[in-house]
Amino acid sequence: MDTRIGLLFLFTISSCIALECSTCTHVAIEYTNMPASIEGPLNAQMSTLNSLRNEQCVSNSAPTETCEVAGPGFNDTCTSLTFTMTCMGFQTADLANAGMTIEIVDRECSASPEGTEDTCRKLNTLGGAESQAAILLALQSLTTQFDSVKYNGEYCTSTTNSGSSTMILMPSVAVVLIASYLV
Known part of the structure; x- marks a missing residue:
């Protein structure tokens, strides 16, 4: 040649x-041992979130979009955030065995500096103490309503064409x- x-x-x-990534959001709320008389009004309050329930997003099989070309010094990156929060012991109604689980999945295209390796990091390792304090502050209103509020999740980045990505x-x-x- x-x-x-x-x-x-x-x-x-x-x-x-070009990197293609799923761009989607999933939010689901499941109740545990919640009496119907309480679950109904809670569901009514949260009804706007029902439109965000997307099982394809959870399984990473949602339709993909071509990422924008990242600027100089950056690579296109598929990112995914998974977050699960479990709240047990509904104090407001004195129901020690009742609770709820909130699941959030968010996938999108992003840019990362060149040389960034594909990773998955637990939420409690992201940022520093300040970031963790911000998460706990956001959850504080739930801690006054439930005996136990636990959360976990991870933030993953991928610059390679694996899974649902294509070239x-x-x-x-x-x-x-x-x-x-x-x-």
Whole structure:
């Protein structure tokens, strides 16, 4: 292959590789041992969240979108945040065995600095003490309503085309074919 074609190929293929990621949100609330007389009004209050229930997002099989091309020094990245919170001992109604579990999954395209490795990190390791304090402050209202509030989850990043991600190379192939025809 002519050196000019090889350089053209390398130049065009690098800008035509695209990362595709699921872009979705899932929110679900499940009740444990909650009397129907209490679960009904709680469900009514939370009814707007029902539109965010997306099982495809949980299984990472939701439709994908091509990520925007990241700026210089950055790579396109698929990110996923999973968060589960379990609240037990509903104090308001004096129900020690009643509670609820809230599950949140959020997937999207993002940009990460070049050289960033694919990782999954537990939520309690993200940021510092200040970030953890902010999470606990946000959960504080629940701790006054439940005996026990526990949460866990992780934040994952991937710059590789694995799982539901795909590579788009067709424009590069077309450019190489046209360039080889012209030479």
